[in-house]
Amino acid sequence: MSRLKIYIYDDPILRQVARPVEKITDKIRRLAADMIETMYDARGVGLAANQVGELVRVVTVDTAWSEKRNSKPAARNPLVLINPEILEESAEDESASEGCLSLPEIEGDVWRSLKIRFRYQDLDGNAHEEEATGLKARCIQHETDHLNGILFIDRMAPESRIELAGQLSRLREKFKATVG
Numbered sequence: 356m357s358r359l360k361i362y363i364y365d366d367p368i369l370r371q372v373a374r375p376v377e378k379i380t381d382k383i384r385r386l387a388a389d390m391i392e393t394m395y396d397a398r399g400v401g402l403a404a405n406q407v408g409e410l411v412r413v414v415t416v417d418t419a420w421s422e423k424r425n426s427k428p429a430a431r432n433p434l435v436l437i438n439p440e441i442l443e444e445s446a447e448d449e450s451a452s453e454g455c456l457s458l459p460e461i462e463g464d465v466w467r468s469l470k471i472r473f474r475y476q477d478l479d480g481n482a483h484e485e486e487a488t489g490l491k492a493r494c495i496q497h498e499t500d501h502l503n504g505i506l507f508i509d510r511m512a513p514e515s516r517i518e519l520a521g522q523l524s525r526l527r528e529k530f531k532a533t534v535g
């Protein structure tokens with residue numbers, strides 16, 4: 356396994372739509388393993404393939420680890436979602452602070468459904484349909500957005516985004532500087 360480069364705002368790949376995984380190949384399995392390592396290394400609760408430069412519908416999530424991350428030892432139980440799809444979102448929603456490994460040091464409140472029903476395939480190609488609530492539901496909504504080129508800042512209230520405008524433009528400048 357190896358740690359992958361995380362693409363930072365506003366790299367265009369973060370705005371592109373990832374394509375479905377048609378066949379779970381060794382390449383996909385390796386990508387998932389590398390994403391898990393990258394996610395833990397960066398102390399994230401979720402990661403989407405766009406964020407590591409691959410436009411395929413693969414997401415890794417481990418919110419339990421995050422909840423426990425201040426206690427030791429932290430139990431790791433990563434979930435790999437291939438072709439995740441949100442089937443239902445509860446009307447009941449909640450606003451909470453989010454961050455993103457592609458937007459370092461940026462945090463803001465985002466409204467998300469409290470409960471979702473979703474389906475995905477695992478690395479063996481088995482289909483699953485499950486429900487998630489709370490932080491896990493939030494994280495799956497955030498990561499599925501990534502696969503569609505949507506960032507959490509897009510879902511923030513305009514007034515909160517205005518507060519972050521300075522930080523966002525600094526990130527954009529930094530990105531431009533690195534790509535020349």
Ligand code: NI
Binds near residue numbers: 455456457497501
């Ligand atoms: Ni993110």
